[in-house]
Amino acid sequence: MKYYFAPLEGITGFIYRNTYEKYFGGITKYFSPFITTNQNFTIQNREKRDVLPENNKGLYLVPQIMSNDAEQFRDMVQKLQSLGYQEVNLNLGCPSKTVVTKKKGAGFLADPEELNRFLDEIFWGCQDMEISIKTRIGVENAEKFERLLQIYNKYPLKELIIHPRLQIDYYKNHPNMEVFQYALEKSNAQICYNGDLFTVEDIENFKKNYPAVENIMLGRGILKTPTLMKEMEGEPRDLKKWYEFLSELCEAYEKELSGDTNVLYKMKEHWYYLFQSLPKDEKAVKAMRKVKHLDEYHMLVKSILCE
Secondary structure (H helix, E strand, C coil), X not given: CEEEECCXXXXXXXXXXXXXXXXXXXXXXXXXXXXXXXXXXXXXXXXXXXXXXXXXXXXXXXXXXXXXXXXXXXXXXXXXXXXXCCEEEEEECCCCXXXXXXXXXXXXXHCHHHHHHHHHHHHHHCCCCXXXXXXXXXXXXXXXXXXXXXHHCCCCCCCEEECCCCHHHCCCCCCCHHHHHHHHHHCCCCEEEEXXXXXXXXXXXXXXXXXXXXXXXXXXXXXXXXXXXXHHCCCCCCHHHHHHHHXXXXXXXXXXXXXXXXXXXXXXXXXXXXXXXXXXXXXXXXXXXXXXCHHHHHHHHHHHHCC
C-alpha cells in the first residue's frame, strides 16, 4: 500500500511538508495546494516558492493545478516542466463556493461535456507530462458520475484519485462507497481513494474491504494525528513526538513569517485539527483560541502534550 498526502490550501505548504517528512515520513507522494491559472499566464510568487525544487528536497511532490482553461493549463504545465516536474494533478474536487462559482474545482463537474473538451485539449497539448485527476463524484447528485467516468476513461490518466462525496457535501455526510465501488470496477485508470480515513482502524478496515486499491490519499487524518503513519507501523502514540514536531514547525514559521500574530494564526490552524484526536479539553481549546504571544503558546503546548 502506498500513501499520499493530500493538499490543503494554506496548511500543507513546503514548511509543513518538510517538517512532517523529517519526523514521520511514510508518504510516497505529496501533493501541493492548488496553483490557480489566470488570464495573465502568471504564477504567484507564493505558489512558485511552494513548488521550487530547492524547497522540496527529498520529497516526491506533485503540483496540483486549478483551471478550467486549457491554454492556461498548458502554459502552467510548461512552467512546472521548467522546474523539473514530470507529473501534475488536476483539481476537480475542491468544494469551496468561491471556487465552484467560477466553474473550477468540483464546480467543473456540473458540465461534463465542457470538461471533456478541456481534457481533450490538455492531454493533446501536454503529451510529455503525466496528468492525474483528483475528483469528487458530482455537484448536487451522483447521477452524472457515470458520464464523468466515461470521459475520464478516454484519456491516459496517470491516476484517478476519488473523494466519493458531492460538492454540496463539503466534508459532511458519509462518502458514497457504492459510487466508489462502481469506479473501481469501471475505471481504466489506477484508482486512489481519499476520504474519512482518520485512524489506524479506519485504514485497516478500508484495506480489508477494498483489497484491489493500492493507493490511499490521507489529509485530515494526518493533520489530526501526525503520528498516524507510525501508528500504522505498530508504534504507540507518542505525544512527545507531536511536541517536538510542532515546536520545529513553529520555529520554521517564525523564520518565514513576521510577528507573533501571523505565526500563531498558522499554528492555530493546525491545532483546530489536533484537538480532534486528543482527549476532550475545553479549557485547553479556549486557551488556544485566546493565546496572543508565542511564549504563552509554547507554555500551553507543553502543558497539553508533555504534562
